[in-house]
Amino acid sequence: MISLMINEIPILIEPKVHLRSRSMTLRLNLRRKMFTLTMPPFVSQKKVMAFLEKHEAWLYHQQTRLSEISDFSLEKNLTILGISYEIRRDLLRKKGVWAEDSILWIGGTREEDISILLIKYLKEVAHAFFTKTSTLYCTQFGLNFERISIRDSSTRWGSCSSRGTLSFSWRLVLTPLSVAQYVCAHEVSHLRHMDHSPLFWKLVEELCPQYKVLRKWLKQNGHTVVNIR
C-alpha cells in the first residue's frame, strides 16, 4: 500500500501489477473508498512516485469528494419522499427492507449488504412514485407515456425519450417531495415539447407552479443525494 500526504490529507493507494498493462492507470474505488494504481511489472519506485505526483491535483480532488460521501449503512434516519423513517435492523427476520409506520426495517443481513438492499428498496419506491405521478400529470393534459425507467444517474435527474419512456434517477426519492414532483412535471412536459422553449416551461408551470424555486433547489442541493451510496 502506498500512502501519500497531499495538503495534509492522507491518501491510500493500492498498487496492482498487471502483466499485460502497458502504462500506469489510477482509479478510484468508491465502494472501498480508496485508489488503485494498475501498472506493468518492473516499474521503478521513482517512476511510480513521479506518476503519482503528476496526478496530485486529481487525487486531492477525489479524496475530498470521498470524504463527503455518506454511507447508507451509517445512516440512522432516512427521509423518503418527505416521510422520515428511523432505520432499524431486525437480524431475526429474512433479508429485505420494509416500512412499518415510521420505521424502515432492514431484515437479517450482513453489514456490507445494507446499502445494496436499501438502494434496491428505494428504486422500487421510485418506480411506484413516478408511475403514479406521471399517470396523474399525463391525464391532466391527455398525454401518454410508454414506460417508466429508474436509473442510477448522478448527472441527470430525468429524461424523456422520443418513444415516450420517462426515466428518473432513484435518488430523487431522497429529495423533498415537491422536488421529485417538479422533475416528474418536467419530463411529462417533454412528451409534448421536446425542447426547453417558453411553451415547454409554460406547461411545466401549469403542473408545478413553484418550479423555479424547486429547480434552483436541485441545482444547489442535488449533490447531497448524489453522494449517497
Ligand SMILES: [Zn+2]
Ligand atoms: Zn428537460
